[in-house]
Amino acid sequence: xxxxxxxxxxxxxxxxxxxxxxxxxxxxxxxxxxxxxxxxxxxxxxxxxxxxxxxxxxxxxxxxxxxxxxxxxxxxxxxxxxxxxxxxxxxxxxxxxxxxxxxxxxxxxxxxxxxxxxxxxxxxxxxxxxxxxxxxxxxxxxxxxxxxxxxxxxxxxxxxxxxxxxxxxxxxxxxxxxxxxxxxxxxxxxxxxxxxxxxxxxx
Amino acid sequence: xxxxxxxxxxxxxxxxxxxxxxxxxxxxxxxxxxxxxxxxxxxxxxxxxxxxxxxxxxxxxxxxxxxxxxxxxxxxxxxxxxxxxxxxxxxxxxxxxxxxxxxxxxxxxxxxxxxxxxxxxxxxxxxxxxxxxxxxxxxxxxxxxxxxxxxxxxxxxxxxxxxxxxxxxxxxxxxxxxxxxxxxxxxxxxxxxxxxxxxxxxx
Amino acid sequence: xxxxxxxxxxxxxxxxxxxxxxxxxxxxxxxxxxxxxxxxxxxxxxxxxxxxxxxxxxxxxxxxxxxxxxxxxxxxxxxxxxxxxxxxxxxxxxxxxxxxxxxxxxxxxxxxxxxxxxxxxxxxxxxxxxxxxxxxxxxxxxxxxxxxxxxxxxxxxxxxxxxxxxxxxxxxxxxxxxxxxxxxxxxxxxxxxxxxxxxxxxx
Numbered sequence: 001x002x003x004x005x006x007x008x009x010x011x012x013x014x015x016x017x018x019x020x021x022x023x024x025x026x027x028x029x030x031x032x033x034x035x036x037x038x039x040x041x042x043x044x045x046x047x048x049x050x051x052x053x054x055x056x057x058x059x060x061x062x063x064x065x066x067x068x069x070x071x072x073x074x075x076x077x078x079x080x081x082x083x084x085x086x087x088x089x090x091x092x093x094x095x096x097x098x099x100x101x102x103x104x105x106x107x108x109x110x111x112x113x114x115x116x117x118x119x120x121x122x123x124x125x126x127x128x129x130x131x132x133x134x135x136x137x138x139x140x141x142x143x144x145x146x147x148x149x150x151x152x153x154x155x156x157x158x159x160x161x162x163x164x165x166x167x168x169x170x171x172x173x174x175x176x177x178x179x180x181x182x183x184x185x186x187x188x189x190x191x192x193x194x195x196x197x198x199x200x201x202x203x
Numbered sequence: 204x205x206x207x208x209x210x211x212x213x214x215x216x217x218x219x220x221x222x223x224x225x226x227x228x229x230x231x232x233x234x235x236x237x238x239x240x241x242x243x244x245x246x247x248x249x250x251x252x253x254x255x256x257x258x259x260x261x262x263x264x265x266x267x268x269x270x271x272x273x274x275x276x277x278x279x280x281x282x283x284x285x286x287x288x289x290x291x292x293x294x295x296x297x298x299x300x301x302x303x304x305x306x307x308x309x310x311x312x313x314x315x316x317x318x319x320x321x322x323x324x325x326x327x328x329x330x331x332x333x334x335x336x337x338x339x340x341x342x343x344x345x346x347x348x349x350x351x352x353x354x355x356x357x358x359x360x361x362x363x364x365x366x367x368x369x370x371x372x373x374x375x376x377x378x379x380x381x382x383x384x385x386x387x388x389x390x391x392x393x394x395x396x397x398x399x400x401x402x403x404x405x406x
Numbered sequence: 407x408x409x410x411x412x413x414x415x416x417x418x419x420x421x422x423x424x425x426x427x428x429x430x431x432x433x434x435x436x437x438x439x440x441x442x443x444x445x446x447x448x449x450x451x452x453x454x455x456x457x458x459x460x461x462x463x464x465x466x467x468x469x470x471x472x473x474x475x476x477x478x479x480x481x482x483x484x485x486x487x488x489x490x491x492x493x494x495x496x497x498x499x500x501x502x503x504x505x506x507x508x509x510x511x512x513x514x515x516x517x518x519x520x521x522x523x524x525x526x527x528x529x530x531x532x533x534x535x536x537x538x539x540x541x542x543x544x545x546x547x548x549x550x551x552x553x554x555x556x557x558x559x560x561x562x563x564x565x566x567x568x569x570x571x572x573x574x575x576x577x578x579x580x581x582x583x584x585x586x587x588x589x590x591x592x593x594x595x596x597x598x599x600x601x602x603x604x605x606x607x608x609x
Contacts, residue, residue, distance in 0.1 A: 019402075028399035030355040031348055034327070045253060050451060052460025054255025059321050076402050118465050124440070132543070137335070137345055142543055145437055152436040196434035199425075199482050222605075231602035233558040234551055237530070248456060257458025262524050279605050340538070340548055 002172050003107060006179075008067050010100035013093050014130055015040040015071040020090060021138050023079060029072075035134060036072050040064070043129025047105050047122050051112045091190045094131070094143070095153075099182035102127040102154045103175040106161045116166065120158035127154045127182075148195035149185060157182025205375050206310060209382070211270050213303035216296050217333055218243040218274040223293060224341050226282060232275075238337060239275050243267070246332025250308050250325050254315045291393065297334070297346070298356075298389035305330040305357045305385050306378040309364045319369065323361035330357045330385075351398035352388060360385025408578050409513060412585070414473050416506035419499050420536055421446040421477040426496060427544050429485060435478075441540060442478050446470070449535025453511050453528050457518045497596045500537070500549070501559075505588035508533040508560045509581040512567045522572065526564035533560045533588075554601035555591060563588025 018039030022032040041058050048056040058064040105126025109119040128144045128151065135142040144150050161178025165171065188194060221242030225235040244261050251259040261267040308329025312322040331347045331354065338345040347353050364381025368374065391397060424445030428438040447464050454462040464470040511532025515525040534550045534557065541548040550556050567584025571577065594600060 023402050025348065026401045026403045027348055028351065028355065028401050030358055030399070031353075032402050034331075034347065034354045037324075049252045049455045050460065050462045050465065052255075052458075052462075054253065054257075054460075055315070055317070056253045056255075059253065059317055062318060062320050065320060065324070112461070114461070114465055115468060117468050117471060121443075121471070128440075136339060136542060137348065139342075139344060139545075141545060144440065145431065145433055145543065148434065150437075151440045152434065155436055196436070198432045198434050199429050199438050200432045226605050228551065229604045229606045230551055231554065231558065231604050233561055233602070234556075235605050237534075237550065237557045240527075252455045255458075257456065257460075258518070258520070259456045259458075262456065262520055265521060265523050268523060268527070339542060340551065342545075342547060 003104065003175060006100045006175075007104050008063065010097045010104070011040045011064050011067050012071045013097035014101070015068040016075045017090065017094055017097065017131070018134055019072055019075040020079070021134060023076075025138060029076070032076065033069065033072050035137065036075075037065070037068050038137065039130045039134040040068050040071075041130065042133040043101060043126045043131075044104070046129045047108065047126045050125070051109060051114070051122070053108070053112055088190065092187065095183055095186035095190065098127045098131075098150075098154065098186060099157060099179045101130075102157050102182050103161055103178045106158050106178065107171070107175055110162070110165070116162040119162055120155060123158035123161070123178075124151060124154045148193070149189035152196060153182050153185035153189065156185060206307065206378060209303045209378075210307050211266065213300045213307065214243045214267050214270050215274045216300035217304070218271040219278045220293065220297050220300065220334070221337055222275055222278040223282070224337060226279075228341060232279070235279065236272065236275050238340065239278075240268070240271050241340065242333045242337040243271050243274075244333065245336040246304060246329045246334075247308070249332045250311065250329045253328070254312060254317070254325070256311070256315055294393045295390065298386055298393065301330045301334075301353075301357065301389060302360060302382045302385035304333075305360050306364055306381045309361050309381065310374070310378055313365070313368070319365040322365055323358060326361035326364070326381075327354060327357045351396070352392035355399060356385050356388035356392065359388060409510065409581060412506045412581075413510050414469065416503045416510070417446045417470050417473050418477045419503035420507070421474040422481045423496065423500055423503065423537070424540055425478055425481040426485070427540060429482075431544060435482070438482065439475065439478050441543065442481075443471070443474050444543065445536045445540040446474050446477075447536065448539040449507060449532045449537070450510070452535045453514070453532045456531070457515060457520070457528070459514070459518055494596065498593065501589055501592035501596065504533045504537075504556075504560065504592060505563060505585045507536075508563050508588050509567055509584045512564050512584060513577070513581055516568070516571070522568040525568055526561060529564035529567070529584075530557060530560045554599070555595035558602060559588050559591035559595065562591060 015036040018036035019032055022035040045056050102123040105123035106119045109122035132142045157178045160181040161174050164174035164177050218239040221239035222235055225238040248259045305326040308326035309322045312325035335345045360381045363384040364377050367377035367380050421442040424442035425438055428441040451462045508529040511529035512525045515528035538548045563584045566587040567580050570580035570583050
């Protein structure tokens with residue numbers, strides 16, 4: 001129940017991030033809906049295909065699609081009023097959606113019998129997959145590769161989530177701990193421009 | 204039966220559009236076949252994976268693959284004769300393939316128990332998916348985003364198809380009505396350079 | 407057993423090729439793991455999704471994931487020592503991984519009841535799919551399109567593999583014959599810069 005509400009919340013946030021990119025690309029309204037949908041449900045769709053959890057989640061439950069459509073309309077209307085968006089709005093919204101989706105991916109994968117290691121990977125796919133497809137379609141370097149501490153935050157959040165479960169923490173509490181972990185790391189990275197040392201070839 | 208013939212026809216047309224792009228990229232014959240195949244069966248493959256209709260359609264029925272191979276050979280030979288292609292040839296061929304594939308996607312999704320909303324989305328995926336993959340691989344902005352009234356035509360065609368069915372129209376007649384709708388909108392858009400007002404961020 | 411060992415070997419080689427590209431892109435360690443994983447298991451994941459062999463192979467058998475992680479660490483450490491990489495190292499490593507993965511894809515598809523034609527295509531997808539995703543994410547023209555005799559080598563290797571089987575050759579021997587064929591063609595193409603005549607539009 002809590003998980004379901006958070007899933008809808010993350011779907012709306014990711015759809016909005018897709019709408020905002022579509023606005024930068026000056027797309028028509030139906031193109032906006034396509035890019036918003038791909039961003040919001042792309043990661044979970046890859047996860048479900050890989051798990052064999054088909055038909056994938058949004059075929060069973062069309063609430064996801066309605067949330068995306070309504071988010072598209074609200075976001076398009078809201079951005080037409082001439083006012084400045086706060087500077088951190090986009091990255092922070094992205095961080096919230098990311099944290100929630102990682103937890104959803106971990107939870108669903110464990111429910112389908114995946115090992116903790118696989119569940120963490122599925123969490124990363126659920127969180128980052130939609131954004132990667134959005135960026136590839138918009139011909140940008142995927143945010144997961146150009147943004148510091150992005151995949152890193154997802155992996156650590158997923159590990160906290162699965163570790164908490166194996167230590168006997170209640171499922172919804174473990175999910176919230178995972179979400180807070182992923183979100184905190186991303187917000188800290190955004191605020192203080194954190195980055196890990198990068199790996200570069202010497203030759 | 205009619206649906207099956209139209210499916211083969213759309214497969215050939217989409218394969219040819221892949222061959223023509225491969226020709227612009229100066230690829231070798233086997234690369235041509237790869238790009239033609241991805242364009243022709245990519246959208247339907249994503250649809251079948253999402254529906255859980257696996258093994259996907261071209262594993263069951265290799266006629267699709269033979270149609271692609273033969274189309275590759277014919278298209279490569281035909282384009283070697285020094286004559287001008289009519290200016291509208293590529294966009295019109297693309298429009299016909301698009302219209303047919305949307306109808307195929309709607310029809311198959313409903314057969315697998317999808318709701319009308321999901322069926323329309325699967326129609327869009329079937330019609331646009333292969334072309335999106337083709338364009339991403341060829342490093343172009345996907346036609347669905349750079350061409351006006353593209354996703355729009357698919358969505359309206361899919362809605363006409365599912366609405367007709369729910370009003371009691373015979374399946375093959377409903378499919379043809381959907382095809383004619385998608386095709387007419389695309390042809391009108393190509394002929395008169397129609398476009399919807401675009402959405403752009405103001406900030 | 408032999409097939410399984412070769413699969414792990416190919417996984418390590420492809421993961422290393424992903425690490426080396428991540429090094430050119432100056433990614434952080436977790437980004438390196440993501441790109442290495444996508445390169446190593448991307449092709450097989452698409453194959454399993456299309457075959458309906460879900461959950462996909464690396465969910466069942468996490469050895470693949472451990473091989474990737476260990477390869478990432480070893481490759482990152484090894485490349486920090488200031489020495490020149492031999493000029494042919496990358497293309498030759500890629501050729502070995504390619505040849506092995508084509509054989510794995512052919513073998514698994516036949517095991518799932520695919521026809522020889524489909525098995526060859528699945529071999530190409532298994533061999534080339536991960537590299538295509540790696541190149542799309544790294545915003546390079548996919549190696550399969552910019553490198554001569556690449557898809558060609560996979561197709562011929564797959565045909566030799568399936569033809570040998572239909573002539574009664576033992577499965578592991580047929581796999582090795584396919585591997586040697588793909589590898590020889592790629593190595594010859596690298597050494598002598600072989601290429602097929604390309605197809606170009608005349609209009």
